[in-house]
Amino acid sequence: MGIEAKLSDGRVELLLKGEFGPDDLAEFNKLINDSISLGKKQLLIDLKRVDRLTLHGLAFLSRWAMEVRRQDGLIGLVNLKPEVRRALVESKLLSLFKIIGSKKQMKNGAQ
């Protein structure tokens, strides 16, 4: 399992870990739909345990971002390592997300 989820005020916080497969995608989609039905349209994905993104990892992130945007929501990414950021830039997917340096910065109101 690659996802740990935590609900907080107005937001869903997720911690991603190493292994990912199609089952995780289905689980995440359900999580998004459940969250939106509860009125939570912001997702925060913590990537501190992710060293690099493969093609499939990028594809999952972009599909989640599209799904949340369709519902007028937003995904924030926190704790991006250099290789992860580089992969998002090269695939031109960076603009789909709100990038936050760290959870501390987020609490201080950084965009």
Added chain:
Amino acid sequence: MLILSSKKVTLRKPDIGDLNRLKRWADDPFLDKMVNSELLYSFRYRYKDKKKFIEDLNGDTTQLAMMIEANSNLGYTIGLVRLFDINLLHGYAFLETIVGDKRYRLKGWGEEASRLLIHHGMQTLGLRRVEAKVFEYNKPSINSLLKNGFKLEGVLRQTFACDGKYWDILVFGIIGPELEEQRSKLAFFDAAFKNSEDVKDTL
């Protein structure tokens, strides 16, 4: 390890055990004429370190290249199929299929391998459009694309020089709803994707 299977073929990632067959295919003038693969050109001329070629190929986030194994012949590797120039933002990619072993050409192996990879691309990567370009004299590839539900979308007139003549390049494409139509016609897809737990990758 990413593995995709149907009744007829299995697709797996390339590894260093494939170097000799990739060299054979890259040196094959018939394949060069029919496919003119940028991938095989790159293997032949751009990489002195062939192991690095395999590493780069498998680590490339803009393409998904898979070796084609024939299930009926104990997993014998017969070719290569890939989705390349993958654009996840807009959801499109390009298809290239190479049946390197001539004994397996014209028998539907490439067609089924293409179908399997395209479906994976649409189901797992979120692609909604796949495009393929083919030389006008490559009738087997044209037939294969048509059988897989691709539509002829355009002609790039007199683009490719071969045998002292300029040839047209035909542009084929398939989009999401057309793939669904293909899926409903062919029981193949149901068999192919039951093993979704076989599809694992590292995020």
